[in-house]
Amino acid sequence: MSLKVLKSLNPxxxxxxxxxxxxxxxxxxxxxxxxxxxxxxxxxxxxxxTAERHMxxxxxxxxxxxxHGAELVLRGRTEAELKVQIKAEMSGRVTGxxxxxxxxxxxxxxxxxxxxxxRQAQLDQARAQLKQAQLEYEAAxxxxxxxxxxxxxxxxxxxxxxxxxxNIRVMEEQLSYTVMRxxxxxxxxxxxxxxxxxxxxxxxxxxxxxxxxxxxxxNVAESQIANxxxxxxxxxxxxxxxxxxxxxxxxxxxxxxxxxxFRLEMTVPNPDFALRDGVTxxxxxxxxxxxxxxxxxxxxxxxxxxxxGVKLVQDGVVRFVPVTVVGDSADGMWVAGxxxxxxxxxxxxxxxxxxxxxxxxxxxxxKGETVAAESGPAVxxxxxx
Numbered sequence: 001m002s003l004k005v006l007k008s009l010n011p012x013x014x015x016x017x018x019x020x021x022x023x024x025x026x027x028x029x030x031x032x033x034x035x036x037x038x039x040x041x042x043x044x045x046x047x048x049x050t051a052e053r054h055m056x057x058x059x060x061x062x063x064x065x066x067x068h069g070a071e072l073v074l075r076g077r078t079e080a081e082l083k084v085q086i087k088a089e090m091s092g093r094v095t096g097x098x099x100x101x102x103x104x105x106x107x108x109x110x111x112x113x114x115x116x117x118x119r120q121a122q123l124d125q126a127r128a129q130l131k132q133a134q135l136e137y138e139a140a141x142x143x144x145x146x147x148x149x150x151x152x153x154x155x156x157x158x159x160x161x162x163x164x165x166x167n168i169r170v171m172e173e174q175l176s177y178t179v180m181r182x183x184x185x186x187x188x189x190x191x192x193x194x195x196x197x198x199x200x201x202x203x204x205x206x207x208x209x210x211x212x213x214x215x216x217x218x219n220v221a222e223s224q225i226a227n228x229x230x231x232x233x234x235x236x237x238x239x240x241x242x243x244x245x246x247x248x249x250x251x252x253x254x255x256x257x258x259x260x261x262f263r264l265e266m267t268v269p270n271p272d273f274a275l276r277d278g279v280t281x282x283x284x285x286x287x288x289x290x291x292x293x294x295x296x297x298x299x300x301x302x303x304x305x306x307x308x309g310v311k312l313v314q315d316g317v318v319r320f321v322p323v324t325v326v327g328d329s330a331d332g333m334w335v336a337g338x339x340x341x342x343x344x345x346x347x348x349x350x351x352x353x354x355x356x357x358x359x360x361x362x363x364x365x366x367k368g369e370t371v372a373a374e375s376g377p378a379v380x381x382x383x384x385x
Contacts, residue, residue, distance in 0.1 A: 057359040058348035060313050065291035065340050071327040072228050072285040074264065076218030078238065080277040081267075082184050082210025086111055088199040090177040099206055101191050104273060105182040112193060112205035114178040123171040130164035137161040186210040187273060209277055214270035216246065218283045219261035223324065225251075227287035234266050234285035244268040244275070248285060292326050292334040293344075300333070301349055310335065311349045312342045313360040320354040 092114030099111030140157035143149035182188075190207040193199065216236040220228060232248045246268035255262050266283065268275070301311055301320065309322040321342075323335040338344075343360060345352070352358055 055357060055359050056348065056352050057361055058313065058318075058345045058352060059363050060343040060360045061346050061363050063293050063295075063338075063342055063344050065293055065338065067289050068292040068294075068327060068334050068336075069286065069289050072220070072224055072234075072283075072287045073325070073327075074218035074220065074283040074285070076216055076236070076264075076281050076283045078236075078275055078277060078279045078281060079215045079217050079265075080186075080209045080211075081213045081215050082186065083189075083208070083277065084183060085207050086180050086183075086205045088112075088114070088177075088180065088201055088203045088205060090114070090174065091200050092117065092178060092198070094193050094195050094197045094199060097191060097193065097195055099182070099188045099191060099208075101188055103188045104211075105186060105188060105208065107182055107184045109182045110179050111182055111188065111191070111208070112180040112199075114180075114199065116175065116178050119171070119175050119178065123168070123175055126164070126167045126171045130161075130168050133157075133161040133164040180205045182208055184208070184210050185212070189277075211273045212270050213267050214275050216244070216266045216268055216281050216283055218264050218266075218281075219256070219259060220251070220264050222255060222260050222262070224287075225262050227290075228264065228285050232285055232287070234283060236266065236268065236281040236283045238275075239280045240276075242274065287326075290326060290336050291340065292336045293338055293342075294329070294332045294334050295344065296332050296346075299344060299346055299349065300335075303354070310338060310342075311345045311352065311354070312338070313345060313358060314343070316357055316360065318345070318352045318354055318356045318358055 094112060095115050096110070096113035098113070099105055099109065105111065137154075137157040137160070140149050140154040144151065144154045186208045188206050189209045192204055192206075199205070228248065228251065230248050230251050233245065234248060235243060235245050237243045246266040248264060249267045250263070250265035252263040264283075264285075266285070295310065299310060300308055300323075303309060303320050303322070307322045308325070309320050312319045312321055321338055323337040325333055326336045327334040345360075346363065348358075
């Protein structure tokens with residue numbers, strides 16, 4: 001642009017252009033040399049220093065394993081070992097139902113009764129035939145001794161006599177089918193028939209649940225199966241409030257293919273019929289002494305696979321270690337699976353991940369405040385600027 005053209009422009013335009021030129025030069029200078037006038041250093045060392053300045057800080061507690069009488073805790077349910085559906089063995093009309101629903105019965109008590117019909121008359125007839133066959137056999141024996149009967153005739157009379165005896169036993173057995181009885185002491189849990197109903201062979205008369213022996217059953221994980229054995233004592237607390245004591249009487253040798261757990265049965269007393277079949281229970285079984293640490297539940301974490309564990313600091317790096325809960329108390333939970341000595345993260349574990357480098361601060365080094373594993377939810381660690 002020529003000097004003549006510049007002179008012809010408005011002075012205010014010239015001032016505005018000059019200011020714009022100075023601003024462009026200032027911004028370009030800063031982009032090249034940085035805020036302190038020195039050229040920027042794109043080397044990765046500065047980035048690493050920045051990451052180090054923002055390293056998370058966590059509080060840790062040095063802890064050791066202690067011998068602990070482990071306790072296996074299972075979720076289970078009560079189960080009657082003896083329970084049976086009483087079914088009719090012959091056809092007939094129901095004439096009596098002495099076993100009411102909910103009634104306590106003794107072994108041999110009648111539950112349902114069927115119409116005898118002509119069965120009693122048939123039994124009386126069979127007894128008369130038995131008496132006749134007996135007299136004929138006795139006469140045959142006497143005549144054989146006198147030489148008036150052959151051995152074959154005597155044998156035929158004996159066969160008729162024994163057949164009459166067998167017929168009596170059959171008739172008595174059939175007559176007994178008209179009364180269905182309780183096979184053991186228990187409670188009539190259900191009775192689907194009433195007087196006047198017609199029953200056929202195999203039709204249910206009642207469902208009887210035995211009082212004793214009574215079981216509390218649960219499923220033991222394969223990781224804990226080595227800690228329990230048959231004969232071990234235990235307790236079960238039912239959701240209904242009762243607490244019962246018993247002994248492990250059965251432990252499955254093969255795992256359930258679907259759950260990979262082993263069935264455990266603990267036999268408990270039930271002399272007063274107080275227990276009911278199918279009630280949820282918390283089972284506690286005493287097991288072997290194991291090395292364990294007592295921690296607050298707030299210290300426990302879950303990994304991406306859903307495993308329960310504890311976060312430790314080893315050589316400045318966070319390590320997630322899966323643990324097994326082996327007991328609990330008013331002071332915390334006992335967990336096994338940690339090293340004999342460990343730096344457990346007690347504050348800040350929610351904000352760091354496995355493999356992350358952190359700054360670990362011992363609890364006793366924090367001045368002006370008391371920090372314990374039993375404290376409330378951890379707060380985010382402060383970051384250095």
